Amino acid sequence: MLILLLACSPGPALVPAAVPLAPAAPVVAPEAPVVAPSPSAAQDVFPAPARLVAIGDLHGDVPSAIRALQLAGMVDAAGHWTGGASWLVQTGDVLDRGPSGPAMLKWLGQLESEAEAAGGRALLLNGNHEAMNVAGDWRYVADTAEFPGETEAARESARHAYFSADGAGGTWVRAHRMTVQVGGTVFVHGGIDSNWASHGISGLNLLFREAIATSTGSAAANAVQPAVLGPDGPIWNRAYLLADPPVACEELKRALALLHADRMVVGHTTQDSGTIATRCEGHLYGIDTGISAYYGTHPAALVIESGPKGEAVTVLPR
Numbered sequence: 001m002l003i004l005l006l007a008c009s010p011g012p013a014l015v016p017a018a019v020p021l022a023p024a025a026p027v028v029a030p031e032a033p034v035v036a037p038s039p040s041a042a043q044d045v046f047p048a049p050a051r052l053v054a055i056g057d058l059h060g061d062v063p064s065a066i067r068a069l070q071l072a073g074m075v076d077a078a079g080h081w082t083g084g085a086s087w088l089v090q091t092g093d094v095l096d097r098g099p100s101g102p103a104m105l106k107w108l109g110q111l112e113s114e115a116e117a118a119g120g121r122a123l124l125l126n127g128n129h130e131a132m133n134v135a136g137d138w139r140y141v142a143d144t145a146e147f148p149g150e151t152e153a154a155r156e157s158a159r160h161a162y163f164s165a166d167g168a169g170g171t172w173v174r175a176h177r178m179t180v181q182v183g184g185t186v187f188v189h190g191g192i193d194s195n196w197a198s199h200g201i202s203g204l205n206l207l208f209r210e211a212i213a214t215s216t217g218s219a220a221a222n223a224v225q226p227a228v229l230g231p232d233g234p235i236w237n238r239a240y241l242l243a244d245p246p247v248a249c250e251e252l253k254r255a256l257a258l259l260h261a262d263r264m265v266v267g268h269t270t271q272d273s274g275t276i277a278t279r280c281e282g283h284l285y286g287i288d289t290g291i292s293a294y295y296g297t298h299p300a301a302l303v304i305e306s307g308p309k310g311e312a313v314t315v316l317p318r
Contacts, residue, residue: 044202045194048183048306049121051086055285055301056267058126060098060146061292062107068291068299071316079107081114081122088115089182090125091267091287092189094233095169096140097294101133102147102162105172123180126208127268128235130173134161135215135225165213179234180207183306184262191237191266192253195259196228206236241277241286245306249280256283265302274298278317285313311318 028055053072058065066112069075074083094108095101108124115122129140138159147162149155179188181201186192196204211226227233240248252264267288271277274296277286288301303314 014140028191028283044177044179044205045162046123046183047179048078048185048311049087049306050180050306052089052185052304053083053086053301054089054187054265054304054305056289056291057092057105057270057285058104059093059096059294060104061128061294061297062100062103064291064292064297064299065094065097065104065107067297068287068301071299072301072303074301075111081111083118083120085119086287087120087182088122088180089180089187089265090122090124091187091265092125092178093129093139093267093288094124094127095129095133096138098292099148101171105169118121123182124176125187125188126173126178126190126226126235128229130176131212131215131229131235133159133300134170134173135229136160136163142236142242143307160309170191172208174212177205178228179204180281181259181261183304183311184266185255186302188264188266189235190268191240192234192255192259192264193232193237194240194254194258196234199254201259204228207235235268238265238269240266241279245279252280252284270295274300276300276302278315282313285315 034273040223045297057070066075066077066079069078074081074086075191076082090108096106108122111120112124121184132139137222140192145155145156147158149158161167164170165174179192179201181187181188186201187260192204199207207228211229214226238250256262263283263285265285269286269291270288271286275298276289278284279286285302287300288297291297291299301316303316305312305314
């Protein structure tokens with residue numbers, strides 16, 4: 001098992017200090033997102049569609065997210081689905097740092113519905129920031145004004161309510177997976193090492209749902225997290241992109257064999273280059289390019305096309 005423990009907040013080189021956040025929208029009570037049905041174990045592994053597009057961390061910045069998906073022809077300028085029968089996978093961390101997490105969840109929920117109506121599909125995964133918000137851990141919240149209230153205490157109360165088990169945000173997180181496999185590709189926020197891969201995709205999602213169900217919304221009460229939400233768990237692990245390639249790739253090979261998969265696509269570890277990282281001879285892609293304005297607005301998308309002759313992987317922009 002390969003473990004690399006690093007704090008969630010990246011070093012100064014990854015966060016351009018001079019880049020301002022996108023202007024925040026007027027503060028109103030957060031609307032409930034459109035929530036897809038809670039996934040069952042039978043829905044965790046899918047056959048490959050003809051075309052699939054994957055994007056990484058979005059961090060509360062809807063305009064930048066739209067620009068990233070426009071690269072791959074998945075949405076129009078207003079953010080409505082234009083991908084037809086294509087599939088979309090988003091690897092988590094859609095909250096925090098940017099101007100509005102609730103606006104992001106609402107838009108993504110609408111995208112799920114529009115994709116399904118067009119014959120496509122949007123698979124939206126949870127990252128460490130989604131789990132942190134449900135647990136009441138707000139270390140990386142950039143703008144408390146995204147929730148209504150005249151005082152900081154009132155805004156915190158509104159945030160607690162939104163991410164509670166009965167709140168719109170809490171319901172959204174609980175209704176979505178931690179990981180998914182489509183064709184020969186495993187998608188997850190951080191990385192699944194061989195220890196966690198032994199649980200299988202459905203087993204990991206079950207562990208995640210059970211862990212989230214115990215979150216109380218109090219950071220103090222959740223100081224000791226279940227292992228699946230811990231620093232070497234699938235939503236926090238950075239080792240595949242930061243460890244020495246021979247070590248990382250050997251561990252990846254073991255994990256992929258256990259999962260009966262050919263490649264893994266991860267977010268979480270922001271790439272200094274602003275472009276998608278490729279490792280382990282194409283068996284690993286790191287797609288957190290810093291799409292949001294907080295990281296400099298670097299739109300990118302990974303396209304996987306499947307046909308009779310196999311799969312073709314394209315990195316956008318070329």
